[in-house]
Amino acid sequence: MSQEEKSNKISIEEVDYIARLSRLKMKPADKPVMQQQLxxxxxxxxxxxxxxxxxxxxxxxxxPLGNVxxxxxAKASLSPEAALENAPDKEGSFFRVPRVIE
Amino acid sequence: MTYEPVIGLEIHAQLTxxxxxxxxxxxxxxxxxxxxxCPVCLGLPGVLPVVNKxxxxxxxxxxxxxxxxxxxxxxxxxxxxxxxxxxxxYQVSQYEQPLAQKGFVQLxxxxxxxxxxxxxxxxxxxxxxxxxxNSKDNKVSWVDFNRTGIPLMEIVSEPDIFSxxxxxxxxxxxxxxxxxxxxxxxxxxxxxxxxxxNVSIRRVGExxxxxxxxxxxxxxxxxxxRALEYEIERQVAELxxxxxxxxxxxxxDEAKGITVSMRSKEEAHDYRYFPEPDLVPVxxxxxxxxxxxxxxxxxxxxxxxxxxxxxxxPAYDAGVLTSSRELADYFENCAKLFxxxxxxxxxxxxxxxxxxxxxxxxIKRCPVNPENLANMLKLIQQGxxxxxxxxxxxxxxxxxxxxxxxxxxxKGLEQITDTQQILSIIDQVIQQNPDSVAAYKAGKTRIIxxxxxxxxxxxxxxxxxxxLNKLLADRLKDQK
Numbered sequence: 001m002s003q004e005e006k007s008n009k010i011s012i013e014e015v016d017y018i019a020r021l022s023r024l025k026m027k028p029a030d031k032p033v034m035q036q037q038l039x040x041x042x043x044x045x046x047x048x049x050x051x052x053x054x055x056x057x058x059x060x061x062x063x064p065l066g067n068v069x070x071x072x073x074a075k076a077s078l079s080p081e082a083a084l085e086n087a088p089d090k091e092g093s094f095f096r097v098p099r100v101i102e
Numbered sequence: 103m104t105y106e107p108v109i110g111l112e113i114h115a116q117l118t119x120x121x122x123x124x125x126x127x128x129x130x131x132x133x134x135x136x137x138x139x140c141p142v143c144l145g146l147p148g149v150l151p152v153v154n155k156x157x158x159x160x161x162x163x164x165x166x167x168x169x170x171x172x173x174x175x176x177x178x179x180x181x182x183x184x185x186x187x188x189x190x191x192y193q194v195s196q197y198e199q200p201l202a203q204k205g206f207v208q209l210x211x212x213x214x215x216x217x218x219x220x221x222x223x224x225x226x227x228x229x230x231x232x233x234x235x236n237s238k239d240n241k242v243s244w245v246d247f248n249r250t251g252i253p254l255m256e257i258v259s260e261p262d263i264f265s266x267x268x269x270x271x272x273x274x275x276x277x278x279x280x281x282x283x284x285x286x287x288x289x290x291x292x293x294x295x296x297x298x299x300n301v302s303i304r305r306v307g308e309x310x311x312x313x314x315x316x317x318x319x320x321x322x323x324x325x326x327x328r329a330l331e332y333e334i335e336r337q338v339a340e341l342x343x344x345x346x347x348x349x350x351x352x353x354x355d356e357a358k359g360i361t362v363s364m365r366s367k368e369e370a371h372d373y374r375y376f377p378e379p380d381l382v383p384v385x386x387x388x389x390x391x392x393x394x395x396x397x398x399x400x401x402x403x404x405x406x407x408x409x410x411x412x413x414x415x416p417a418y419d420a421g422v423l424t425s426s427r428e429l430a431d432y433f434e435n436c437a438k439l440f441x442x443x444x445x446x447x448x449x450x451x452x453x454x455x456x457x458x459x460x461x462x463x464x465i466k467r468c469p470v471n472p473e474n475l476a477n478m479l480k481l482i483q484q485g486x487x488x489x490x491x492x493x494x495x496x497x498x499x500x501x502x503x504x505x506x507x508x509x510x511x512x513k514g515l516e517q518i519t520d521t522q523q524i525l526s527i528i529d530q531v532i533q534q535n536p537d538s539v540a541a542y543k544a545g546k547t548r549i550i551x552x553x554x555x556x557x558x559x560x561x562x563x564x565x566x567x568x569x570l571n572k573l574l575a576d577r578l579k580d581q582k
Contacts, residue, residue: 021372023184060177060199060377066385072119072156075126080136083144083247093135094244097186100232 009039105303105341107334108311109269110221110261113276114254115286116228116294117160123227123253124151124194124381131292135246143227143251145190151380153178157225157253158384160285161201162394164255165223167279167401170205172386178225178378183371186245187230195256197375200224201384207275208403211268218272219260228252255285261300261311266330270323273297277323278402282427290322297326302347303337312337313347317361319354329354333361405430413443422451428465432472439476446479453496470499478506491515491563519566521573524557527565528577531556542578550574 015034019026026034077083080093089096119129125142142149162172179197205220230247234240257276263269277295280286287294297320302312317333320326332354337347352361400408402424409420409430424430429450436446454475458465478495481487487495487510498509510516518524531553532539542549557570 021182021374061379061382063382065382066175068152068382069155069158070121070126070152072121072154073126074121074128074130077127077138077140080134083136083139089242091242091244093137094233094246095136095186096242096244099234099241099243100186 008035009042010035014038104306105338106264106306107266107301107303107330107337108261108314109263109266109330110300111257111259111263111269111272112298112300113257113259113273114296114298115164115257115276115280115288117157117253117255117285118287119154119156119160119253121154122251123154123157123225124251127251129252133248135244136248138248139250143189144247151194153381153384154253157255158201159394160253160283161223161225161255162386162391163283163398164257164280164285165202165205166391166395166398167283168202168205168207168220168223168257168276170202170220170223172202172391173199174386175199175383176201176224176386177383178381179375180378181226181373181375183373185229186243187232187247187250189230189247189250193227193229194378194381195226195375196224199383207272207279209268209271209275211265211271216262216268218262218268221258221260223255223257226254226256228254261302266327266334269299269330270327273323273326275402278425282399282401284399290326293321296321299326299330299333301330301333301337303334303341313349315347315349315361316351317354318351325354325356328356328359329361332359336361399427409433413437413447415443415447419444419447419451422455423447426465432465432468435472436476436479439473440479440483442479442483445482446476449475449479449496453493457497457500469501469503470496474499474503474505481506481510485519485566486510486516488517488563488567491517494563515564517566518561518564519569521569524561524565524570524573525577527557527560528570528574531560532577539578550578553578 012031012035015026015031015038018038019034084090084093084095087095121127122129122143125140127138127140127143130138142151165172176196176199178194180192181195181197182192184191200222202223203221205223206217207220209216209218228249228251230245230250233244233246259272263272277288280295281288289295290297299317299320300314301317302314304310304312315333315337317329320329333352340347351364353364354360355362405424405427406417406420409415409424410417413420415423422429423433433446433450436450437443440446454468454470457463458468463469475496478487478492478499481495482489482492487506495506495509495515498504498513499506502509535553535556538549538552542553553574554567554570557565557574558567561570
C-alpha cells in the first residue's frame with residue numbers, strides 16, 4: 001500500500017509544539033515516529049474530504065438528543081476531606097501546587 | 103497627528119443561580135475552601151455534566167434584552183489549556199454556535215445616541231481561585247475550587263466604542279440591564295461582574311484597526327475608565343515616539359495608575375476548541391423564546407421613557423429614579439398615593455437618597471415605606487406642616503419608622519396658620535426690636551427678613567411662611 005510512503009503532513013516543529021501544548025516531554029528519537037503517526041492520522045482524515053458533504057449538517061454529536069437539563073437546585077457536595085483525598089499535594093483544605101503567578 | 107481609540111469589551115457576568123453550571127454544587131459566596139465541589143466540577147473520570155436550565159434561560163433573557171438573535175441550535179465546546187485553577191484541563195465554554203449573536207445596545211453619550219453592537223452572548227463555567235503568598239522563597243500556591251463551574255455569561259461587544267467614557271457608559275448600561283432582569287449581582291468589586299478590554303488606536307479617518315492590547319484587572323466602573331484613558335494615552339505616546347504597539351495582555355495597576363505588560367505569554371494561545379461530547383446541544387424553538395420574552399421585565403430605557411411621559415418628570419429625574427428597579431418601584435408605589443409627582447421626585451432624589459447614601463442603606467431596606475412618605479407629603483400639601491418642618495419630620499421618620507402624623511402630633515409640629523396666634527408673636531417681635539422697625543420705616547425694607555426670622559424662631563419654625571410674610575408687612579405699615 002502507498003501508506004508505506006513517508007508522509008510528512010506534520011513537521012518536527014509541529015510535533016514539538018503539540019508536545020508542549022500537551023505538557024509532554026519527548027525523547028528526540030520518538031519525534032520522527034510521532035511525526036509519522038500523526039501524519040498518517042491526517043492522511044486518513046483527508047479521505048473524508050473526498051466525500052461530498054454539501055448537504056450534510058456538521059455533526060457535533062452522534063446522539064439524537066438535545067435539551068438535557070437539570071433544574072437549578074443546590075445539592076450536597078463532597079466534604080473537603082473527601083475532595084482532597086486523592087490530591088497529590090495539599091495543605092489544610094487547599095490543594096497545593098507549584099507556585100504559579102502571572 | 104490625531105488618533106482615535108477603538109475599544110471592544112468582553113464582559114463576564116456571574117449568573118445568580120443556586121447551583122453550578124453543570125452540577126448541583128452550591129454557588130454561595132464565601133464558603134469554606136473546597137467545600138462546594140464534587141466529582142463533576144473537579145472533572146474526575148467517569149462523571150457526566152448536565153446543563154443548568156436556569157443558567158440557559160438567564161443567558162437567553164439577557165440576550166433578548168440586548169436585542170440578540172438566539173442561535174436555535176447552540177452547543178458547548180471545550181477550551182483546552184493547562185492552568186492549576188482548571189481541574190479538567192479544559193474549560194467548558196461555547197465557541198462556534200454560541201447561545202446568541204448579533205445584538206446591540208443603544209447608548210447616550212454626551213447627548214448623542216450611539217448604537218454599540220453585541221457580537222455574541224455565550225455561557226461558560228468559571229475557573230477556581232488561586233491563592234499566593236507574597237514571598238519570594240515561597241514555592242507553592244493554593245487552590246480553592248469552590249468557584250469552579252459557577253455559571254458565567256460572556257458578552258462580547260463589537261469594536262464600536264470610541265472613548266474610555268463610552269466604555270464606562272456601555273458597562274453601566276449592561277449592569278443596569280442585567281440588574282433589572284436579575285440575572286447577575288453586578289458587583290465589579292466582588293468580581294460577579296468582570297470586564298476585559300481590547301484597545302487599539304488608529305489615525306482619525308483610517309478604516310483599518312491598529313494592533314490591540316488587552317487590558318485586564320479593572321474591577322470597578324471608575325477603574326475601567328481610568329485604565330482605558332491611560333492605555334489610550336500610552337499607545338498614542340508610543341506611536342508618536344516612533345515606536346509600535348505590540349499585541350499583549352496588560353494589567354491595570356490601580357495604585358500606580360498605569361497598565362503593565364504581563365510579558366509572560368511565550369506564544370499565542372492555542373485553545374484547540376472542539377465540541378464538548380458530554381453535553382448535548384441546546385435546541386431553542388420559537389415557543390421557548392416567546393415564553394421567555396413575556397417574562398422580561400420593563401428595561402431601564404423603557405421605564406425611563408415611561409416615567410417622563412406618565413409622570414411628566416424631567417429626563418434627569420426619570421434617569422435617577424429608574425437607575426434601579428427597586429428605586430423605580432418605590433417611586434411608583436408612592437405615586438399611587440401621592441399625585442404631585444415632581445414634588446415626590448424631589449423628596450426621593452433629595453432627602454431620601456441622601457439619607458440612604460449616608461447610612462449606606464439599600465432602597466430595599468429603606469426604613470421609610472412609600473405609604474409613610476406619601477402621607478408626609480400630603481401633610482405638606484394640606485398646609486399642616488411647612489416644607490422646612492417636613493425635613494425634620496422626615497429625619498425622624500427615617501430614624502424611628504414612625505408615621506408623619508404621629509411625629510407631628512407628638513412633637514407639636516403643626517404649622518400655625520391661625521392669624522391671631524401669628525399676630526401675637528409678630529407684636530412681641532416688633533416690641534423687642536424697635537431699632538429694626540425704625541430702620542424699616544426709614545427705608546431699609548430688607549430688614550424685614552431679619553424680623554421674619556425672629557418670628558419663625560419664636561414659633562419654633564411652625565408659623566406658616568405665607569401668612570407670616572403678609573401679616574408682618576401689613577403690621578409694619580400700620581406702625582406709625
